[in-house]
Amino acid sequence: MPRRRSPEPRPQPRRVQQRAGAARPRRPMGGRSAAVMAAAVGRVLRLCRRWGAGPRAQTLRLICTTTAVQRKNVGASGPEKYTEAFIKKQIEEFNLGKRHLANMMGEDPETFTQEDIDRAIAYLFPSGLFDKQARPLMKHPNEVFPEQRKIQWGEDGRPFHFLFYTGKQSYYSLMHETYEKFLNVQKHQDKLTAQDLPLQKEKRNLAGSRWLTKIELEEMLLEKVSDDDYSRFIQLLEKLVALPCADIEEKYIQKFSKEVPVQLQKVVIEPLQHDERGVAFSTGEGKRKTARATAVVYDNGTGKITVNGIDILHYFPVLQDREQLLFPFQFLGRIGKHDMVCTVSGGGRSAQAGAIRLASAKALRSFVTEKEVEFMRQAGLLTVDPRVKERKKPGQEGPRRKFTWKKR
Amino acid sequence: MLRSLKGLVCHSGKLGRGCALPRAALSSVSSQDVPAEKPRAIFHTSESDPAKHTEQHEGRLYSIPLEEVKAVFPHGLPHRFQQQIQTFNEARVMVRRPALEILSYLKGSNFAHPAVRYVIYGERGTGKTMTLCHVVHYCWRQGWLVVHIPDAHLWVKNCKELFQSSYNKDRLDQPLQASVWLKNFKATNERFLQEIKTQKKYIWGKRESTEEGSPLREVVEQGLARVRSASDAVGVLLRELRQQSQRGSCRLLVAADGVNALWGRTTLSKEDKSPVSPEELTLVHNLRKMLMNDWSGGAIVTTLSQTGSLFKPSSAYTPQELLGKEGFDALDPFVPIAVPNYSPREFESCYGYYLERRWLQHERAHTEDGKAELRFLSGSNPRQLDRLAGPL
Numbered sequence: 001m002p003r004r005r006s007p008e009p010r011p012q013p014r015r016v017q018q019r020a021g022a023a024r025p026r027r028p029m030g031g032r033s034a035a036v037m038a039a040a041v042g043r044v045l046r047l048c049r050r051w052g053a054g055p056r057a058q059t060l061r062l063i064c065t066t067t068a069v070q071r072k073n074v075g076a077s078g079p080e081k082y083t084e085a086f087i088k089k090q091i092e093e094f095n096l097g098k099r100h101l102a103n104m105m106g107e108d109p110e111t112f113t114q115e116d117i118d119r120a121i122a123y124l125f126p127s128g129l130f131d132k133q134a135r136p137l138m139k140h141p142n143e144v145f146p147e148q149r150k151i152q153w154g155e156d157g158r159p160f161h162f163l164f165y166t167g168k169q170s171y172y173s174l175m176h177e178t179y180e181k182f183l184n185v186q187k188h189q190d191k192l193t194a195q196d197l198p199l200q201k202e203k204r205n206l207a208g209s210r211w212l213t214k215i216e217l218e219e220m221l222l223e224k225v226s227d228d229d230y231s232r233f234i235q236l237l238e239k240l241v242a243l244p245c246a247d248i249e250e251k252y253i254q255k256f257s258k259e260v261p262v263q264l265q266k267v268v269i270e271p272l273q274h275d276e277r278g279v280a281f282s283t284g285e286g287k288r289k290t291a292r293a294t295a296v297v298y299d300n301g302t303g304k305i306t307v308n309g310i311d312i313l314h315y316f317p318v319l320q321d322r323e324q325l326l327f328p329f330q331f332l333g334r335i336g337k338h339d340m341v342c343t344v345s346g347g348g349r350s351a352q353a354g355a356i357r358l359a360s361a362k363a364l365r366s367f368v369t370e371k372e373v374e375f376m377r378q379a380g381l382l383t384v385d386p387r388v389k390e391r392k393k394p395g396q397e398g399p400r401r402k403f404t405w406k407k408r
Numbered sequence: 409m410l411r412s413l414k415g416l417v418c419h420s421g422k423l424g425r426g427c428a429l430p431r432a433a434l435s436s437v438s439s440q441d442v443p444a445e446k447p448r449a450i451f452h453t454s455e456s457d458p459a460k461h462t463e464q465h466e467g468r469l470y471s472i473p474l475e476e477v478k479a480v481f482p483h484g485l486p487h488r489f490q491q492q493i494q495t496f497n498e499a500r501v502m503v504r505r506p507a508l509e510i511l512s513y514l515k516g517s518n519f520a521h522p523a524v525r526y527v528i529y530g531e532r533g534t535g536k537t538m539t540l541c542h543v544v545h546y547c548w549r550q551g552w553l554v555v556h557i558p559d560a561h562l563w564v565k566n567c568k569e570l571f572q573s574s575y576n577k578d579r580l581d582q583p584l585q586a587s588v589w590l591k592n593f594k595a596t597n598e599r600f601l602q603e604i605k606t607q608k609k610y611i612w613g614k615r616e617s618t619e620e621g622s623p624l625r626e627v628v629e630q631g632l633a634r635v636r637s638a639s640d641a642v643g644v645l646l647r648e649l650r651q652q653s654q655r656g657s658c659r660l661l662v663a664a665d666g667v668n669a670l671w672g673r674t675t676l677s678k679e680d681k682s683p684v685s686p687e688e689l690t691l692v693h694n695l696r697k698m699l700m701n702d703w704s705g706g707a708i709v710t711t712l713s714q715t716g717s718l719f720k721p722s723s724a725y726t727p728q729e730l731l732g733k734e735g736f737d738a739l740d741p742f743v744p745i746a747v748p749n750y751s752p753r754e755f756e757s758c759y760g761y762y763l764e765r766r767w768l769q770h771e772r773a774h775t776e777d778g779k780a781e782l783r784f785l786s787g788s789n790p791r792q793l794d795r796l797a798g799p800l
Binding site: 303311312313314319322323326329330333335336 | 723777780781783784785787789792796
């Protein structure tokens with residue numbers, strides 16, 4: 001019988017299953033896990049490599065629970081680490097805990113959603129840790145324990161799948177299935193040709209879709225897929241899709257393709273507004289470092305610019321700042337044609353100038369054709385400058401500067 | 409985009425330049441918009457006599473012959489303008505509205521009445537000093553006696569030597585500044601110094617004295633020769649001139665730049681480290697007396713200046729702020745003349761002049777866009793425009 005232990009609640013080391021039928025000598029562990037474990041009882045931890053490579057099978061390893069450490073191909077990293085019964089028990093405990101929590105918070109247990117749980121946990125266990133994933137969390141066990149392949153063999157040690165001994169049973173079975181579909185389609189095609197019926201030729205729109213990536217495929221198959229295997233699979237899929245009658249297997253193919261979201265034009269350019277004098281104007285906001293600025297650009301102007309009620313010549317005595325303000329207008333060739341009234345706060349002299357520049361460029365979009373907007377975007381006039389002051393690190397004098405190095 | 413490089417040639421601040429080119433054979437007075445073949449004619453005036461400048465000449469540049477420049481302005485012009493004169497080999501002053509205003513007042517004023525005080529004020533770099541120089545040139549041409557103090561701030565700061573005045577124990581002398589000023593004064597007013605005679609006898613020391621009835625030249629010589637008594641010489645000079653102009657023997661123009669220095673604070677200190685207030689300085693004291701409107705037969709034209717002022721914020725430009733209560737009361741009543749930035753026409757004129765003298769070498773500066781950029785970046789401020797055009 002494979003030895004089982006119910007693991008402690010998190011954080012806890014994951015216990016590794018001993019493979020059925022393998023007789024391994026026990027080894028005392030020596031108080032490594034949580035306090036629950038009695039020190040006297042030697043628990044054996046084993047991380048067996050999949051096919052039991054000799055000397056490596058003796059390594060002991062403790063694995064943390066957080067899913068962040070286990071990245072994408074978790075399902076493929078080895079045989080099951082938790083039994084099905086264990087997962088089921090965790091789910092029961094979770095549900096029970098959910099109802100208790102709802103009770104504690106005074107809410108209805110029936111309609112207690114995951115967001116409510118998160119809020120309740122954040123309230124009951126406030127944490128100042130920066131890393132969100134290090135804070136206390138209570139999630140459904142299916143999210144916490146990554147999906148893993150179940151044990152592939154029965155109690156008698158006989159594997160369930162016929163391709164088990166190939167080593168990559170899911171992959172080969174997938175290839176097998178896909179090729180079966182391929183042959184299906186070819187047969188259908190032959191049948192149609194034999195009946196002299198026109199082959200349906202509806203071009204499948206491949207423009208907005210892509211195949212699964214290798215990582216995604218691994219996640220689907222729950223086992224590791226090498227680059228070569230992956231490329232062979234994709235080639236087979238392409239061949240399948242290229243056949244004229246491939247739409248009969250459309251549903252199967254869709255399992256392996258994903259929609260590529262069209263680059264949405266999220267930016268909506270506002271139309272011009274008119275004030276009481278009938279002059280067209282438009283507003284824009286901009287920021288740079290800590291400075292925030294709003295600009296209102298009026299049409300039919302003389303090139304007069306006012307910042308916080310002060311003339312630009314007095315507010316920005318430095319030429320460089322005025323050049324920054326000039327840039328959007330000069331780029332569009334509209335230097336003397338607009339008036340501008342801006343408000344700005346925060347930041348320093350240069351940051352304020354940059355913020356106003358961004359704000360005025362955004363406001364000018366409404367006055368200008370789409371093509372020119374695209375030119376502005378390429379010129380970098382419409383992009384928020386992401387540079388901010390870098391934080392100081394401990395052990396250093398500044399963000400990059402280290403302390404003076406003294407030889408002794 | 410204009411890149412500001414550090415230009416090799418400094419340029420004198422041209423607040424406005426008059427171009428009266430004898431080459432332009434057109435009479436600029438009548439022409440409005442001459443076609444492009446002779447573009448320079450639009451900006452230039454051939455009237456080099458300020459007396460004949462009218463509104464038609466507004467925005468145009470007239471030139472002052474270089475000999476006159478040396479005579480009239482040994483010490484009055486802004487530094488950058490002097491450099492520009494050297495570069496371009498001509499002195500061109502722009503005729504602008506504030507100057508025309510003062511000239512019209514001067515032409516129409518009654519000299520039997522007490523002297524009227526005009527205070528030219530405006531923001532930094534708008535052309536106050538140049539306006540003053542324009543007025544000085546006019547008066548000189550008209551044959552007035554010009555007492556031109558280039559910058560009163562020079563008398564209240566950075567003075568290395570302070571001596572106790574022999575005339576009045578409380579006051580302090582500034583021999584260096586006084587002698588420099590006397591030298592320049594002599595250069596300007598040569599012709600008058602011989603004619604005007606002193607009214608009183610002045611004793612300079614144990615052995616030196618000036619008799620009554622001797623020409624003013626001797627007072628000036630005395631001041632220059634004996635530097636110690638230079639400040640007293642200045643005081644004597646000013647007093648004499650006041651009396652003479654009261655009597656009507658000559659017209660007197662007192663042109664003082666940076667007059668707010670006289671009522672502010674000084675950076676000087678006595679030997680015991682106590683600060684000196686302006687009235688303790690002989691020169692300042694005498695100048696203040698000059699600026700009183702208790703004499704007639706002339707005019708007083710003054711300028712406020714924030715640039716050299718001490719202990720005043722840089723945003724201050726109105727008479728109230730710069731003169732302070734004391735100065736304002738002292739100068740009250742006065743005629744305030746505001747000097748604004750360039751009007752569009754004046755800007756065109758100045759830009760055209762730079763182009764014509766090939767000062768703007770950048771290719772973009774020749775285009776309309778370049779002009780618009782210059783206008784934007786300088787804010788039509790004469791000084792800013794000059795500084796911008798420097799490296800181009």
